[in-house]
Each structure stands twice: as structure tokens, then as C-alpha cells.
Amino acid sequence: VSDVLVVGGGVVGATLAWRLAQQGATVVWQRADAPRSASAASGAMLSVLSELVPWQDDHQRDLEVTSRAAGRRAWDRWLAELGEAGDLPPGPVRGVHVLGRTAADVEAMRVMRADAVRHDLLAEDVDPREVPGYRPDRSMAAVDALLLADEATVDSADLLAALERAARRCGASVRTGRVERIELAGGGVVATTDAGPVEADQVVLATGAETTALLRASDLSDLLPTVLGGRGVSVLVRSPQLAVGCIRTPNRAFACGLHLVPRSDGTTYVGATNRRTTRVDTESAPHLDELTSLLGGATSELDVGLRKAELLMTAVGHRPVTLDRLPLVGRTSAAPVLVATATWRNGVGLAPVLAELMADELAWPGSTKDHPFAPTRTMTPAGLGADALRRGAEGIVDAIFESGQTGLSRSSELSAFLDVAMTSLVGGGDDALVRQIGRLLELAPLEEVLPTVHDLVVRQRG
Numbered sequence: 001v002s003d004v005l006v007v008g009g010g011v012v013g014a015t016l017a018w019r020l021a022q023q024g025a026t027v028v029w030q031r032a033d034a035p036r037s038a039s040a041a042s043g044a045m046l047s048v049l050s051e052l053v054p055w056q057d058d059h060q061r062d063l064e065v066t067s068r069a070a071g072r073r074a075w076d077r078w079l080a081e082l083g084e085a086g087d088l089p090p091g092p093v094r095g096v097h098v099l100g101r102t103a104a105d106v107e108a109m110r111v112m113r114a115d116a117v118r119h120d121l122l123a124e125d126v127d128p129r130e131v132p133g134y135r136p137d138r139s140m141a142a143v144d145a146l147l148l149a150d151e152a153t154v155d156s157a158d159l160l161a162a163l164e165r166a167a168r169r170c171g172a173s174v175r176t177g178r179v180e181r182i183e184l185a186g187g188g189v190v191a192t193t194d195a196g197p198v199e200a201d202q203v204v205l206a207t208g209a210e211t212t213a214l215l216r217a218s219d220l221s222d223l224l225p226t227v228l229g230g231r232g233v234s235v236l237v238r239s240p241q242l243a244v245g246c247i248r249t250p251n252r253a254f255a256c257g258l259h260l261v262p263r264s265d266g267t268t269y270v271g272a273t274n275r276r277t278t279r280v281d282t283e284s285a286p287h288l289d290e291l292t293s294l295l296g297g298a299t300s301e302l303d304v305g306l307r308k309a310e311l312l313m314t315a316v317g318h319r320p321v322t323l324d325r326l327p328l329v330g331r332t333s334a335a336p337v338l339v340a341t342a343t344w345r346n347g348v349g350l351a352p353v354l355a356e357l358m359a360d361e362l363a364w365p366g367s368t369k370d371h372p373f374a375p376t377r378t379m380t381p382a383g384l385g386a387d388a389l390r391r392g393a394e395g396i397v398d399a400i401f402e403s404g405q406t407g408l409s410r411s412s413e414l415s416a417f418l419d420v421a422m423t424s425l426v427g428g429g430d431d432a433l434v435r436q437i438g439r440l441l442e443l444a445p446l447e448e449v450l451p452t453v454h455d456l457v458v459r460q461r462g
């Protein structure tokens with residue numbers, strides 16, 4: 001019987017297996033052979049400020065910035081440690097340029113500047129024309145640019161391989177195959193796998209967007225709030241001109257912004273789409289509309305030179321996310337079952353924070369029960385506030401017109417109309433639709449439910 005069974009082969013499971021084994025726990029690390037994990041699809045930007053969006057409240061923004069900054073600092077130490085042990089080539093690539101083109105981009109960058117001052121982080125105004133590797137189409141040029149020198153990127157494939165080497169080196173016993181079910185037994189847990197049962201004193205679920213499915217299969221759904229998936233698509237290309245550093249837009253309506261990240265082998269990572277889904281489908285390949293918006297955006301907004309790039313690989317992953325968008329880390333109400341997930345858009349950057357919280361919880365049970373990431377916290381649906389409806393309407397319009405095709409430049413009129421239309425829709429329109437919206441609101445904030453509502457209505461009417 002091992003001390004800890006860690007389930008999940010993404011960056012969170014990998015860092016947990018490494019750090020817990022390094023601290024002397026007997027660790028069994030159970031990894032499904034799933035090429036479509038969020039970690040494998042990720043750009044592996046170690047973001048702090050560049051992830052900010054303007055509409056978060058101060059408390060949540062502070063918590064997120066502080067946590068991401070702690071993750072960023074820990075990665076410097078951890079990457080040095082992995083490098084010294086021979087597990088990873090030196091890194092990371094430092095400095096991220098943020099480019100703003102739309103009014104929403106510029107507003108997000110205003111918040112980044114303000115938070116840089118508030119948290120004593122580096123944010124330097126630069127001329128967009130001076131940003132290395134930034135070659136937008138003439139019609140899509142940025143009006144604002146920032147260099148965030150504290151931020152950095154790593155190569156997600158190199159990182160995952162290095163973490164696996166490190167976990168093995170520190171004595172974690174690595175097993176391949178899915179966990180079908182977990183059961184509480186004799187004060188510990190038994191996991192059912194293809195290769196037979198695995199017993200442990202405690203299990204940590206680092207199963208990302210599939211966490212809810214595993215708990216359902218185990219008749220343990222009550223232990224956690226629902227974890228949804230933010231489906232994301234990215235591609236790897238070989239460009240005629242080498243990418244020299246990470247360039248990105250701010251996060252956009254229902255998306256995670258566009259970014260180019262240079263990889264250690266001279267290829268360029270292009271990311272990413274983001275759409276919340278209640279159905280985590282790890283089998284499905286990228287859809288053509290996902291590739292169209294990703295590639296169209298990157299080749300026109302960031303680097304026209306990419307039009308001649310070779311497409312080498314596509315990837316799909318599901319960012320694990322809860323209603324309040326904060327991670328779930330710690331002990332559930334069933335003491336032998338712990339969880340480390342719901343890292344949404346920042347799981348690579350936040351992985352050290354999760355690993356350190358988990359190490360504390362295992363060493364001193366109960367020590368993290370009051371942490372804001374505690375899985376036993378209460379989450380309240382935000383409701384149908386006028387502000388959220390207005391933001392949702394703007395978000396739908398921004399998403400439709402993101403490509404820069406602003407039609408007759410009547411997007412403000414369209415969002416005003418959508419605001420009124422949605423207010424009357426939720427205030428007494430189609431009953432079945434209102435019920436569907438109500439169910440979705442139990443799982444995700446309104447602004448992110450609205451694109452699904454939009455799709456639903458278009459499908460029903462279409």
C-alpha cells in the first residue's frame with residue numbers, strides 16, 4: 001500500500017508525483033495514455049499579468065495575480081533544479097510582449113499596468129512597431145504594446161518529459177492506464193484500473209477536466225463542485241522566420257487571446273481557442289472553425305509571415321474550470337480523497353502552487369482547509385445581473401467581429417440590441433430555453449454561458 005496515489009498525467013499530476021516523491025512519500029503515479037491532455041496542448045506561458053481581464057473584482061484579481069506570481073517564482077527555482085539534475089535543457093525564455101488592437105484589448109492592458117504597480121511587477125510601455133517578431137497585416141496593427149519582462153514561456157513537451165524523468169528519479173512508481181473507479185475502503189482508497197486494483201492511504205485526483213466523470217463513475221459526485229472543460233485548440237508550425245520571443249494579445253471574449261511561443265526545436269506554437277463545454281470529448285480532433293479562427297487571427301494579427309509556415313501538428317485539450325474559475329486544491333469531505341485541479345487557463349504556471357499546497361495538506365492534514373482554493377468552499381452562481389448581460393452581449397459581438405471584419409461598424413448598436421434581447425429572453429421568453437440557461441448557470445458564469453445560449457438559439461431557429 002502506497003502513501004499516495006496520484007491520478008493524472010498532465011502537468012499537475014507530474015509536478016505532484018515529483019515533489020511528493022522527493023519529499024519522501026511512497027508515490028504511485030497512475031497516468032492514462034491520453035495525447036489530448038490540456039497540458040500537452042498548452043502554450044506553457046508562465047503568465048502573471050498578461051492573463052488579466054478587466055471585469056474581475058479586486059479580490060479575485062489580487063488572489064490570481066499573487067498566486068500566478070508565486071508560481072512564476074517557484075518555476076525559476078524548479079527549472080534550475082531540473083536543469084542541474086540533467087532532466088531539462090536550460091530555460092525558460094524570458095519576456096512576453098502583449099499587443100493591443102481593440103478597445104477591449106487596451107482596457108485589459110490598462111488593468112495590467114495598474115496591477116504591475118500594485119504588485120511591484122515589471123511592465124514597460126513599448127512601441128508596437130519595435131516588438132521583435134511582430135508583423136501584423138497592415139489593417140490589423142496594434143495601437144498599444146507592453147513588455148512584461150517577469151513573464152516567461154517553457155516548452156510544454158520538454159517540460160512534461162523532464163517532470164516524468166524527475167518523478168522516476170525520485171522514486172515515484174509510474175503506472176500506465178486509466179482509473180475506472182475509486183472506492184473508500186478501510187480508511188484508505190482502492191482504485192480500479194485495467195491492470196487490477198491499486199491500494200493507497202490517500203488518492204490525489206489530478207484528472208483535469210475529467211475529474212467529474214471519474215467521481216460520477218465512483219458514486220462520489222458529492223465530493224466536489226462540477227469541473228467543466230474549456231476546450232482549447234493549438235497548433236505547431238515551422239515558420240520561414242524563427243519566432244524570437246512570446247507575443248500575445250490580451251485574453252479576449254470567451255477566448256484566451258492569440259499567442260505565438262517559440263519552441264526549443266525552432267518551431268512555433270500558435271494558440272489558442274477557448275470554449276467552455278459540459279461535454280469533455282477527449283477523442284475529437286480540432287474542428288475546422290476552431291482552426292479557421294486560430295490561424296486566421298494569428299496570421300493577420302501577429303505575423304503575416306506565418307501564412308507560409310508548414311503546419312506540423314494540431315492539439316486539443318480541455319482546461320479544467322469551475323464556476324468561480326479558481327483552482328480546487330486540498331482534501332475533500334472524504335478525508336482519503338484529495339484533489340488538485342481546476343487551474344483553467346494557468347495550470348502550467350500554477351502547478352508549483354498546487355504542489356506546495358498539496359505537500360502541506362499531506363504533511364499537516366487540515367492545514368489548507370481555509371485556503372481560497374479549498375475544494376470544500378461554497379460557490380454561488382452569479383445570477384442574471386444587468387452588468388453580466390451587458391458584458392455578455394459585448395462579448396458575443398467581439399467574438400463575432402474579432403477577425404476585424406466590423407461590417408458597417410455597428411457593433412455597439414448590435415451589442416445594445418443583444419443586451420435588450422437577452423434581458424427579455426431570460427425575463428420570460430421561451431420556457432425550455434430559460435430552463436436550459438438556468439441549468440448552465442449552475443455550472444459557469446453567465447458571460448461564458450452566453451455563447452452556448454447563442455449557439456442553442458441559432459441551432460433551434462436555423
Ligand SMILES: Cc1cc2nc3c(=O)[nH]c(=O)nc-3n(C[C@H](O)[C@H](O)[C@H](O)COP(=O)(O)OP(=O)(O)OC[C@H]3O[C@@H](n4cnc5c(N)ncnc54)[C@H](O)[C@@H]3O)c2cc1C
Nearest residue numbers: 008010012034038039043044045179208232346347348349
Ligand atoms: C490550448 C491550451 C493552451 C493553454 N495554454 C496555457 C499556458 O500558456 N499557460 C498555462 O499555465 N496554462 C495553459 N493552459 C491551461 C493548462 O494547460 C491547464 O490548466 C493544465 O494543463 C491543467 O493540467 P492538469 O494536469 O490538471 O490537466 P491535464 O493536462 O488535462 O491532465 C489531466 C490528465 O489526467 C488524465 N486522466 C483523466 N482522467 C483519468 C482517469 N480516470 N485515469 C487516469 N488518468 C486520467 C488525463 O488523461 C490527463 O493526462 C492551456 C490549455 C489549453 C487547452
